[in-house]
Amino acid sequence: MDIMQLIKEFWWLMIFSVLALIFILSAWDTIRWKAMNYWYGFPLMGKVARLSNNAQPDNHKKGWLKSERALCADYQKYIAIKSEAEFKRYTDYLNRAGDTGRHTTPALVWLLIVGLVIAEAWGFSYVLAGFTIPGASEQVQNFASIGIAFVLSVLLVWFTHLSGTELYRNSVVAEARSAWNNAGQVGTLMGKDVTLAYNEEDNDQPFYIQRLNRLTKKKVSFPFTISTIVLVVIVAIGSTYVRSTVLEKQIIEEVNGTQTSYFGVPSELATVAETANNQAQEDTNTLERKGGNTTFIILAIMFVFIQILGVIFGHKWGFGGKQSKEAYRGLGRGRYATYDDMLEHKNHVIDEAQARLESLQQKLEHKNANYGGVAIKTHKTFEDFLFEKAEDRHESQQKHEGIGAHATRHATASLASQASQTPDNTPLTAPAVQESNVTDHAAAEVNLNPSEHNSTELNHDDQIAQLKAEIEAANKQKQQALEIEALKRQLAEVKQHD
Structure with a gap:
């Protein structure tokens, strides 16, 4: 079974696997938290049960057992120990960078992007199948064409996303510079880098300078956009030319394979029949060329608009500030609209951690008492x-x-x-x-x-x-x-x- 037959047979499994992977990655934090919390409470084999076998005191922290601190360290990873001032600093950084209300690309959008990548790769693989490795077997050519098509599709997705982000950042820079000019300022507007840790460093500056100080780029430029346009144009024209060449090759093969024999027919009738047959064949070939080339042009236009859609996605989601993504993560990846929301989540994690810790302490006391050890009384x-x-x-x-x-x-x-x-x-x-x-x-x-x-x-x-x-x-x-x-x-x- 060659690679194309394998894909046709198990295409549903491939799509399901991709969907499952996207879902897991998009909800990874929640899945990891629930899995760890469940594993700690799992009877007999859970982590609380295993940690209860370790009653050694922690030599570095008086009053603690090593098992207690191990449990607390695991749960501490899922809690953001932030003050309200720190929470406000994150929101203020996003506001000054012009990224308030923006998010990372949603999982459903990535799902759509992956689907488009698969569709593009599949289409390119058929186009490139006969030209990737001339002289190789059909199976090798299929493998090579799928690999090359997949790499090309990923490059297109990456470049269109980067160019969309670049266009958004350019718009933020242009807005800041327009505000600078409208304020009657003269000279060149030059920003400096203000980090998230020292967000208050430029409190005395106008908003357009504060914004420029936090942006990844300080000037309007289009390197990714130009590269993307060049790549899209080359692929659109190249794929259309290859499709047209393949069509022409098929027409020639059909003509050569449909030669009509006029054996036993009078020469005059044979000449008339051959002329009529050739004219009909030429008309058929012309119609095939027109229909095929029109289809190829439509496919090229669809391809270009798909890349434009990728640029739109990159423009709509993402951040312009150099540390806006860190601030966004500090706010729970958009989970917390207010500080009270974050406190509610933190209290939930604290309650779960405290319940597991008390269960561990009870098991430690119970096991130590049953086996005649020194009485353990933990109050941490x-x-x-x-x-x-x-x-x-x-x-x-x-x-x-x-x-x-x-x-x-x-x-x-x-x-x-x-x-x-x-x-x-x-x-x-x-x-x-x-x-x-x-x-x-x-x-x-x-x-x-x-x-x-x-x-x-x-x-x-x-x-x-x-x-x-x-x-x-x-x-x-x-x-x-x-x-x-x-x-x-x-x-x-x-x-x-x-």
Whole structure:
């Protein structure tokens, strides 16, 4: 059975497999969560049952068992530990990037795209079947034609999607630049990169500058669009030419295979009959050529419009901001319209995790008591785990930034003292930073190099700019502390709710 017969026999299985794969990928997060939660509660062989055999204490975290922390770590992957301020930062980033309300490409649209790819590949495979590997067997030619057609179809889908996204991003850039011109600004509008972590960095800037600062591209350009047009035109014309050539070949073969014998017929009658037969054959061939070429032109037009549809899909879905996709994921991939929606999902995960943790603790106590071991009394909760994780991250961040923050405060105090005691036009000297107290990394963070700035004099404008930068860094540290406090309040509210 060759490849074409195999496809004809099991085409329904191939389509079903593709549909199932798309469904699984589109709902992967939900499927993975439900599968893990079910497996933890599965009787006898579930993960709770297996973890209950491990009663070893965790040497790194006092009061915890290793099995307890393993369970909590698995459930913690499915919960977004975010403060309301962080949630608002994600929504604000999308708004400033012009991506509010946009989504990734839906699963049903991908299903349609895959169907079109299969249809295109199938059509191309018939066109290319006789020309891929001349001289090879029919089965080899079929394999090669299907492979080449599939690769070509995937390239077309990819390029049309990218060109649609490019056209959308160009429209956002053009909108920002139009607002710049309408505001009476002169010169060249040049944006900088503002990351999601420092979304408030350009709060004092107009919206069109804020938008440009978050876009992947800062200028209007069309590399993918031009490449897609060239590729589509080449494939449309090339496939039409190949189809026309195949039709002409078939007509010639039919003519050669239908030679009429006039043996025994008088020559005059044979000549008249042959002339009439040739005329009829020519008329038939002409009609076949016209009908075939018209069909091929219609197929080429359909092909072009299918590619235009791919461009429309790319324009409608996707993001223009450099980190808009990360912000979109942080908002639950569009699942959470408000912060309360996210809290509801988080509370559901916390409840499930706490129920599994209590089941594990009961099994541990029961098994240890039955086998004469030391009595185990565990009082840890899943909320305790989340809180400790948040504190660990905060402490780690403080250690990373602590030395730099200390040097910043020292520089700020010294410079402010000099500013208060010195006239405006008197140069101020940056304080010396000892290498024994501040590492090179910390010095780089506060922009004070021990080997270069001990004797560097700063004018008054540089003085003010540096103080502003240091105040901004202090405000960011204060914001992080506020987020930790907000997390503590949320955990307390959940405990009260329970």
